[in-house]
Each structure stands twice: as structure tokens, then as C-alpha cells.
Amino acid sequence: MRITSKGQVTIPQPIRERLGLFRNTQVEFELDGDSVRIRRVRDTPGRGEQLVASLRGRGTVQLSTDDILALTRPD
Numbered sequence: 001m002r003i004t005s006k007g008q009v010t011i012p013q014p015i016r017e018r019l020g021l022f023r024n025t026q027v028e029f030e031l032d033g034d035s036v037r038i039r040r041v042r043d044t045p046g047r048g049e050q051l052v053a054s055l056r057g058r059g060t061v062q063l064s065t066d067d068i069l070a071l072t073r074p075d
Helices: 013-019 049-053 064-073
Strands: 027-032 035-040
Touching: none
Parallel strands: none
Antiparallel strands: 027 035
16 A cells, blocks of 8 residues: 555555544544554544534424424324
8 A cells, every 4th residue: 555645545445444434534643663553533423423413403494393293194
């Protein structure tokens, strides 16, 4: 594997999936002698929390829970 001119390297997909390193995951690097460790930062919100945060406040219809349930139930 090669490092690009921008200092980037691609982490193989099986490793990303196993460690939960998905798009926009925060990572940190740690020197260990002449090696480097990469690990996911645990203090950041997970994918689900990020999704909910990005959708929060986007609703424009003012319906109550009862109104929504009435729309989803057959007559």
C-alpha cells in the first residue's frame, strides 16, 4: 500500500467494517515505537446519533402523534 502525495492511505474495507470505521468517523493516531496505531475516537457521536442530529428540526408538518397514527392506520 502506498501513501499518496497528500499523506493519505486507504484502509481496506474488511478492516474498516470490522472496526466500525465508516464515513466521517473520527480517528486518532498513536505512535508505538516505530509503528502507528489508528483507533476510533469513542467520545464522538455514532452514526445513528449523527443521522438523528442532521434530521432534527427539518420537519415542516405540524401533526400530533395521534394525527400521524390516524394516517397510518386503515379505516
